Amino acid sequence: MYELGVVYRNVRRADGDVAAKLGALGTATVHEAMGRTGLFKPYMRPIYPGAQASGTAVTVLLHPGDNWMLHVVAEQIRPGDIVVAAVTAECADGYFGDLLATSFKARGARGLVIDAGVRDVRVLAEMQFPVWSKAISAKGTVKATLGSVNVPVVCAGALVTPGDVIVADEDGVVAVPAAWAQKTLASALAREASEGEKRAKLAAGVLGLDMYGMREPLQKAGLKYVD
Amino acid sequence: MYELGVVYRNVRRADGDVAAKLGALGTATVHEAMGRTGLFKPYMRPIYPGAQASGTAVTVLLHPGDNWMLHVVAEQIRPGDIVVAAVTAECADGYFGDLLATSFKARGARGLVIDAGVRDVRVLAEMQFPVWSKAISAKGTVKATLGSVNVPVVCAGALVTPGDVIVADEDGVVAVPAAWAQKTLASALAREASEGEKRAKLAAGVLGLDMYGMREPLQKAGLKYVD
Amino acid sequence: MYELGVVYRNVRRADGDVAAKLGALGTATVHEAMGRTGLFKPYMRPIYPGAQASGTAVTVLLHPGDNWMLHVVAEQIRPGDIVVAAVTAECADGYFGDLLATSFKARGARGLVIDAGVRDVRVLAEMQFPVWSKAISAKGTVKATLGSVNVPVVCAGALVTPGDVIVADEDGVVAVPAAWAQKTLASALAREASEGEKRAKLAAGVLGLDMYGMREPLQKAGLKYVD
Amino acid sequence: MYELGVVYRNVRRADGDVAAKLGALGTATVHEAMGRTGLFKPYMRPIYPGAQASGTAVTVLLHPGDNWMLHVVAEQIRPGDIVVAAVTAECADGYFGDLLATSFKARGARGLVIDAGVRDVRVLAEMQFPVWSKAISAKGTVKATLGSVNVPVVCAGALVTPGDVIVADEDGVVAVPAAWAQKTLASALAREASEGEKRAKLAAGVLGLDMYGMREPLQKAGLKYVD
Amino acid sequence: MYELGVVYRNVRRADGDVAAKLGALGTATVHEAMGRTGLFKPYMRPIYPGAQASGTAVTVLLHPGDNWMLHVVAEQIRPGDIVVAAVTAECADGYFGDLLATSFKARGARGLVIDAGVRDVRVLAEMQFPVWSKAISAKGTVKATLGSVNVPVVCAGALVTPGDVIVADEDGVVAVPAAWAQKTLASALAREASEGEKRAKLAAGVLGLDMYGMREPLQKAGLKYVD
Amino acid sequence: MYELGVVYRNVRRADGDVAAKLGALGTATVHEAMGRTGLFKPYMRPIYPGAQASGTAVTVLLHPGDNWMLHVVAEQIRPGDIVVAAVTAECADGYFGDLLATSFKARGARGLVIDAGVRDVRVLAEMQFPVWSKAISAKGTVKATLGSVNVPVVCAGALVTPGDVIVADEDGVVAVPAAWAQKTLASALAREASEGEKRAKLAAGVLGLDMYGMREPLQKAGLKYVD
Secondary structure, three states: OOOOOEEEOOOOOOOHHHHHHHHHHOHHHHHHHOOOOOEOOOOOEEOOOOOOEEEEEEEEEEEOOEOHHHHHHHHHOOOOEEEEEEEOOOOOOEOOOHHHHHHHHHOOOOEEEEEEEEOOHHHHHHHOOOEEEEEEOOOOOEOOOOOEEOOOEEEOOEEEOOOOEEEEEOOEEEEEOHHHHHHHHHHHHHHHHOHHHHHHHHHOOOOHHHHOOOHHHHHHOOOEEEO | OOOOOEEEOOOOOOOHHHHHHHHHHOHHHHHHHOOOOOEOOOOOEEOOOOOOEEEEEEEEEEEOOEOHHHHHHHOOOOOOEEEEEEEOOOOOOEOOOHHHHHHHHHHOOOEEEEEEEEOOHHHHHHHOOOEEEEEEOOOOOEOOOOOEEOOOEEEOOEEEOOOOEEEEEOOEEEEEOHHHHHHHHHHHHHHHHOHHHHHHHHHOOOOHHHHOOOHHHHHHOOOEEEO | OOOOOEEEOOOOOOOHHHHHHHHHHOHHHHHHHOOOOOEOOOOOEEOOOOOOEEEEEEEEEEEOOEOHHHHHHHHHOOOOEEEEEEEOOOOOOEOOOHHHHHHHHHOOOOEEEEEEEEOOHHHHHHHOOOEEEEEEOOOOOEOOOOOEEOOOEEEOOEEEOOOOEEEEEOOEEEEEOHHHHHHHHHHHHHHHHOHHHHHHHHHOOOOHHHHOOOHHHHHHOOOEEEO | OOOOOEEEOOOOOOOHHHHHHHHHHOHHHHHHHOOOOOEOOOOOEEOOOOOOEEEEEEEEEEEOOEOHHHHHHHHHOOOOEEEEEEEOOOOOOEOOOHHHHHHHHHOOOOEEEEEEEEOOHHHHHHHOOOEEEEEEOOOOOEOOOOOEEOOOEEEOOEEEOOOOEEEEEOOEEEEEOHHHHHHHHHHHHHHHHOHHHHHHHHHOOOOHHHHOOOHHHHHHOOOEEEO | OOOOOEEEOOOOOOOHHHHHHHHHHOHHHHHHHOOOOOEOOOOOEEOOOOOOEEEEEEEEEEEOOEOHHHHHHHHHOOOOEEEEEEEOOOOOOEOOOHHHHHHHHHHOOOEEEEEEEEOOHHHHHHHOOOEEEEEEOOOOOEOOOOOEEOOOEEEOOEEEOOOOEEEEEOOEEEEEOHHHHHHHHHHHHHHHHOHHHHHHHHHOOOOHHHHOOOHHHHHHHOOEEEO | OOOOOEEEOOOOOOOHHHHHHHHHHOHHHHHHHOOOOOEOOOOOEEOOOOOOEEEEEEEEEEEOOEOHHHHHHHHHOOOOEEEEEEEOOOOOOEOOOHHHHHHHHHHOOOEEEEEEEEOOHHHHHHHOOOEEEEEEOOOOOEOOOOOEEOOOEEEOOEEEOOOOEEEEEOOEEEEEOHHHHHHHHHHHHHHHHHHHHHHHHHHOOOOHHHHOOOHHHHHHOOOEEEO
C-alpha cells in the first residue's frame, strides 16, 4: 500500500562514491554480491545501446497515464541521483521525453528507471541521458492525479527505498539498500578481483570443470559419460 | 533487496476481526477505500470459481523452482493467517499441492497467494482450500536453497509486510497494512453503505448521469450531443 | 483517429430479429458466413461459463483508467443493445462492476464487450449479465476525460460501427455490419442446415476424408501413406 | 525439422492398460516419476473443468490456419488413442470443433491435445470430449497444405513420439515414451503409495519439517530463527 | 468486417507536402496534436535504429501466413506512399524481405508498416528501407488466399483509411486522416514552436513546476511536503 | 522426455563445409529450402546487431536457474560447433556471461543458442561472440542439478539433434538435420541463384505480378479491381 499525495524532501542517500564504484562493477557482479537479490525484472531495458548509470535513488509513484509527479520529483533531484518511477497499475504510455530529460539533466540526474514507457528516444540517445523502461511509446499522458515522491516503491518487481544505490547497464537494473552498500561493494570487489585470473586461464583452454573442481561433485551427483 | 535465510517468528498481526470484516466487503471496495492502492497485478487468479478468503499475512520468499521454504513457513502459520509467497525470479512451476494444502489447513491457514504455479488443483478445489496463483502447472520443485519467512516481500507487484490484512476473491487480491486496517474498514463500510440505495435507483432506471450529477461537469468538459 | 467529446444519439441499428437469429447460430458459424472476418481477438473471454449474447452495438470510446463515458453511454442504450467499449491505450483496470451492470440492465442492454478489465464478477454472474473482457481486476477508475459515444471504434482488433450486430459466446465475439446482417444470416443458416446430417454421418463412423471427398485432392497434393 | 506429406500407419503403441493406470495417477505424479521431464508448457489448459484423459499418442503436424490434416489423422485413430497436434508456427485459430470431435469420438479417441485454438467449446463440454489447447477461438481454418501424421512432433515444448502415453488433467499434460511407460508406472505407484500416510500425518498437524527430517539440513544450510 | 478480393485503384491521398511536414515533427508531437489518438500499439517497432518515414497510406489486408496480396499492393504504390499491412488474425511470420523491398522501393514507397513479421532485416537496413513490424522472423509464407487492397484496415489497433498520412519513427507509428491532416499540422506546429523556449528554460534549471504554473494546482489537489 | 545425467561424447557431426555454406545463405533461404520447417520461435534474438553464425550442434539440457551443465558441455565443444541449450522449464535467468564465453571461444565454439537469458552482453559484443537468447538478465544461476549433454533437445520449439547444422542470423535460428544438410544446401543454392536476376528486374520496376505470372491465378481466385 502506498501513501499518496506526499513529497519527502529529506532522503538519507547512500554514499555517492560507493554508488560510483558499484556502478563500475556492473549489475551482474553487484547482484551476485547481494546473494542474487535486488534485481528488477528483465523486461526493463535500456533505450539505447551502451547505456550505463549508477547513483542514489529518488523515487516517484505515478498513476497510469499521468506524469504530473515527474515534474514534482524533478525539484527533489540532487546531483548524482537516479529517478526510479513506479506506476500504480500496468501502463506503457510515454511518460517522459526530451523536455523532462533536459530538466532532469539540469538538476544533476544520472538517469531514469521507469516501469512504463518513454518517448523522444532518438533525442534522449543524442543527449546521452540513459533511461531503462518497459516500453517505448509516443502515447502522451495527462497531469491530473497526485502520487508521491520519495516513498518506498515497487518498480518492475523490485522494492526500492529512497536513497538506495541504483546500478543499471545493458544487463538490467539492481537496487542496493543504502545500509548494505559498503558491504556489497566489498563483496563485489572481491568477486571481481578473481575474475581476471579466471578469464586468462579459460582463454588458455583450461576448462571450468578443472578450474572450479567440478569433476568430483558431478561424478557424485551421478553424471555418466558415454562414448 | 531481500534478507535471506531468516525466519521471523513474531509477527504483529492485524486484528483478525477487522480482517474478517474487510474480507466480507471484497477486494474492489477495500482497494477503493485505500485510495486505489495495495492491489496485486491482475494475473493473480483464483484456482477455482467462488474462491474467497481474508486473513493476516505470513510471508515467505522462495527461489525459482524451489519450494523448501513452504515447509518452513507452515510452522509459522496461526489460525486466521493467509500465506503470501514471493519468488526471487519469474517462475511458473507447481510449488504447492494437496499435501502442503493439508498441512497448511491443519495449521489454520485460510488460503495461499503465490506469485508462481500450483498443482493438484482438482483436489484443492474439493478441499475448498483457496489459492490465488499466476499459473497452474504439474511441474515439481526441488528443496535446496534458503529463502526467508516473514520478511517484507513483493508479490505480483504488491509490497506485503507480515501481519498485513489480505483480502482475496474473484476480482483479485489486495493487501492492507496492519496500521491502516481499522481506518480502511471504516472507509470501506461508508462506501458500502451507500451502494444499496444507488443500486435500487439504477435498477429503477435512474441514470448515473443524474444520480451522480455528471451532466454539468460533462458539459463543462465540452461534451456535445449530435442528433 | 477518433473524434473525441461527441455523443451520437441516432444510430441506425441492424434489425433486432436478425440479430437474435445470428445469435442463435453462434460466433463460429457467423464468422464463417462472413468469409472469416469480423472476429475480435481471442483474448476476449466471457467472465462466466455459458455466457451468450447477441444484439445491436452501441459503442463507447474510453481513456485508460477512466470510465466516465460508461455513464454517458448508459443513456444511449435501447432494449436489445450490446455495449462495445474500446480504450485509447492498453488498460486492464476494472471499468465496470455491479452498479453499472444494474443500470445497463435496466436500460435493456443484453451485455457488454470491453477491451479492458471488469470487476464484481461474482455478482455479474449471479445477475446473469454477460460480459466479454480482456481482464478481471478490482482496480478502480477515475472520471476525468471525455471520450465519445457511437463513433466507429476498434475493439480487440475488430472495427465496430454503431448499429452492427454483435454475436458473443464461449468461442468469442464477432461483429456483423448492419448492411450485411441479412445476407450473413442467410449464408449462416445454409451452413447450419448441412451440419446435422454431417454430424450424424461422422457419429456413425464415416470419415471426413470420404464425406468431404478429400482423398483425391490429398493424393494430388502428394500425400503418401507408409505402412 | 519435420518430414512433410507422410502418414505413418503403423504406430507401436504403449500398452493401453499401463496408459490407463498412469492416467489414474495424474500428471503431477507421473511427471515426478519421470525425473520431472516430459511436461508440456503450462499454457496448455483444459477447455472445461474436470477434464481428464489418458491414452496412446497419434500425432499430427499442422500448418498455421490449416486443419486439413486433422481429417487425415482421424482415420489413424484407434480406440484408446489421444491425438496430439503440433503446428509449424504459432497460431491460435480454432482448428477443431464439434464435427471433428464427433468423428474423433466415433473412432475411439479419448481426447485431443493441440498447440493452437479450438471452438464450439460449449458443445465439446456437453459431449465430454476433453481437449487441452492454448486458446479458444471461433476463427476458422482452411484446408490447403499437407502436414504429416505419426511423425515425432514438438507440442507446447514437449517432444512427442507416436505411441507415447499421454496423461492429461487439470494440472497439465505429460508424455511418457512407450519404452519407459512400465518403469514410470512402477515408480509413480511407489510414490503414490506413500502419500496416503503422509496426508494423514499432515492433517493431524505433524509438520513437513519433522516428517521429512528437514530441520537438520535447514540448520546446516544456515537458517536462523529470530524471535 | 472486411471486404475481401477487391483492389481499389483510386485513393484520395492526403497532400504529400503536409505529410512530409508532419513527418518532420515526429509521432509524439503529431499524436498530441490529434488529441492523443491515432497511435498504433507500441509493439510496432522499427527494424533498425534511426528509422523514420512519412507518407500517404496504401493499405493491404493479408491472411495469416500468406503474403500474396503484397505483390498486388505493389502495383498500387505511388511515389510518397507508405504501405500499411493488416492481417486477419495474429501472425508473426516473415511476410516481407529484400525482394519485395526492392520492388516497393522501385515503385516509390517510403516504407512499410506491417502487423506481422518481416525478414532479411540486415539487407533492409543496408537498403535503408524503413519497416515497422511486430516481429522479425525467417518464417516464409504462401501465396494462396485473396485479401484486399485499399480498404480501411485495423493495423496494430489503429484504424487506417487509404490516403491517411502515416508518420513513423523510433517512438512508434501514427495515422492522420486525410481530412484532418492540414488542421493537425497547424496544431502540431504551434505545439512545436513553444518547445524550443521551454527547453532552454529547463536546461537553465527552471523547474516545470514553475514554468507550467503547477504549484498551485498541486497544492489544491492536496500535495504535502514533509521535511 | 529427456534422459538426465548423461554426456554423449561421440556426436556424428554434419559436414563443416556444408554448414559454412548454409550459413552464408542465411536462415530465410535455408528454412525455405527445408519446406519451411526447422525454425526456432521468433522470440530467439541475437544479443547484438549483425550477429551471424553457423556450425554443428552440440546440445545441452539445463534445469531452470542452474547452469552447471554449461561447464560440462564446454569440454565437448570442437572447433566449428555451436552450443544449443534447452531448459526443462521456462526461465529467463542469465545462464551465460563473459567467462563462459571465453571458455567456449577457446574451445572453438562459433556461438550459443540458448532458450533462456544471458548476461555481460556488452562484453560479449566486444568479444564478437554471437549469442541468440530469449532474454538478457543479470540474474545469476546455481550449479546443483544434472542435466545432459548431446541428447536430442527441444529449444524454442525446435527439435535439435546433436550434429545438426545450426544457421543463425538477424532473422532467427534454423536447425538442419545432418542427414539432410547436403540436399538442403543444393536446394538453397538453387533458390539463391535465381534471386539476383529477380532483384534486378524488380529494381527496374517490373512487378512481381508479372515476373511471377500471378495475374491469371489472382483473376481465377476472383480478385476484382475497382476504379
